[in-house]
Amino acid sequence: MKPQRKLMTLDEFTIQETRKFKQATGELSSILRDIGLACKMINKQVNKAGLVDILGKHGATNVQGEEQMKLDIYADTILIDVLKSSTDCAGVASEENDDFIAFDDPYSKNSKYVVLFDPLDGSSNIDVNASIGTIFAIYKRVSKLGEACVEADFMQSGKNLMASGYVIYGSSTMMVYATKLGVNGFTLEPSIGEWCLSHPNLKCPEDGKIYSINQGNSAKYDGGIKAFMDYCMDTNKEEGRPYSLRYIGSMVADLHRTLIKGGIFMYPADSKSPNGKLRLLYECNPMSFIVEMAGGFASDGMQRILTIEPNALHQRVPIFIGSKNMVKKVEAYIANA
Ligand code: P6P
Numbered sequence: 250m251k252p253q254r255k256l257m258t259l260d261e262f263t264i265q266e267t268r269k270f271k272q273a274t275g276e277l278s279s280i281l282r283d284i285g286l287a288c289k290m291i292n293k294q295v296n297k298a299g300l301v302d303i304l305g306k307h308g309a310t311n312v313q314g315e316e317q318m319k320l321d322i323y324a325d326t327i328l329i330d331v332l333k334s335s336t337d338c339a340g341v342a343s344e345e346n347d348d349f350i351a352f353d354d355p356y357s358k359n360s361k362y363v364v365l366f367d368p369l370d371g372s373s374n375i376d377v378n379a380s381i382g383t384i385f386a387i388y389k390r391v392s393k394l395g396e397a398c399v400e401a402d403f404m405q406s407g408k409n410l411m412a413s414g415y416v417i418y419g420s421s422t423m424m425v426y427a428t429k430l431g432v433n434g435f436t437l438e439p440s441i442g443e444w445c446l447s448h449p450n451l452k453c454p455e456d457g458k459i460y461s462i463n464q465g466n467s468a469k470y471d472g473g474i475k476a477f478m479d480y481c482m483d484t485n486k487e488e489g490r491p492y493s494l495r496y497i498g499s500m501v502a503d504l505h506r507t508l509i510k511g512g513i514f515m516y517p518a519d520s521k522s523p524n525g526k527l528r529l530l531y532e533c534n535p536m537s538f539i540v541e542m543a544g545g546f547a548s549d550g551m552q553r554i555l556t557i558e559p560n561a562l563h564q565r566v567p568i569f570i571g572s573k574n575m576v577k578k579v580e581a582y583i584a585n586a
Pocket of ligand 1: 499
C-alpha cells in the first residue's frame, strides 16, 4: 500500500513554487535551499551551546580537535562558505563583516542574486537558553553579470527584496520565509534532517493584544511613544485592554510571536540612540518584508520601512512592526505628539 505522505519538504516546496513561473530559473529556490542547509549546520552547534563547559570553552579545541569559535562567528562563516560554493550567489553582506564580500569565481560573478544576513541575532541570549535566530535578505543584483558584485547591489530599499526570511532556534527550529507569493513556515524534522512545511500561508492578524518594547528605556522615549505605551496599559474592557507586555530581547523571537499571534514590536529611537538599535539592511528590511507579505505593516514611526533608501551598509533605523492597525495607531500617536 502506498504510504500516505503528508510531509512537504523545503526542497519540494521551492521546486513547486518555481513551477508557477515559466520563466523561473530556480536560482532563487536554490539559494533558499542553500540557506536552509547552512542553518541546519548552525542549529546543530546552537543546540550544543549549553554543553561548551563539557565539550570545551569557545576558543579552545573541541572533541573533534576543531578550533572552537564564538557561535555568531561560526554562523557567519558557515553562511559565507555555503553561499560561496553555491552557483547562485554573487556575494554577501553580514553584520559580522564591516564591508560586503564579492565572490570572485566565474560562477559567482555570473550569479544574479546577493544575500545579506544577521547570522545569529540575539546571540547574547545563548547563555540563558532564550530563542535566537538567523535573518536573511535576498536581492537581485543591479550590477552587470559576469563582473564582481558591487556595493549598490546591497544598498537597495526593502521594496526591491526578492525574498527574505529567518530561522528561529527555539523549542523547535523553524524557517519562515517570504516571497511576493506569500509567507510560509517550515519546521526542522531532525530525524530526517529536513525542513517540513508546517505553517503554510502565514498571515499576521490585523490587531493584537500584545505590545513588545524594552520598557526599561521609557525615560528616553519621545512623548508620542510614551503616550502609546500608556494607551496599551490603560484598562478598557471594550477594547480588551490593558494589553500584555512580552519582550524576549531577541528580535526574531519577538517578531515570530508577533507574526503568529498579532501585536506590535517596537524598537524606537531614544535620546541615547537617535536612530534606534536595529539594522535596516539585514534586520528591519527582511523582517518588514515578511510581516507585510503576511498582511502586517512596518514603519520607522513616520515612513514605511521598505521605502527607506539606505545610506550605509550598517545603518540603524527605529522600527514599529506587526499588526497593521497597531502600527498605524502608534504612527498617529507619534504624529500628534
Ligand atoms: P535591548 C539582540 O541583541 C538585538 O539585536 C535584537 O535581537 C533585540 O530585539 C534587541 O537587540 C534587544 O535590544 O537593547 O532591548 O537589549
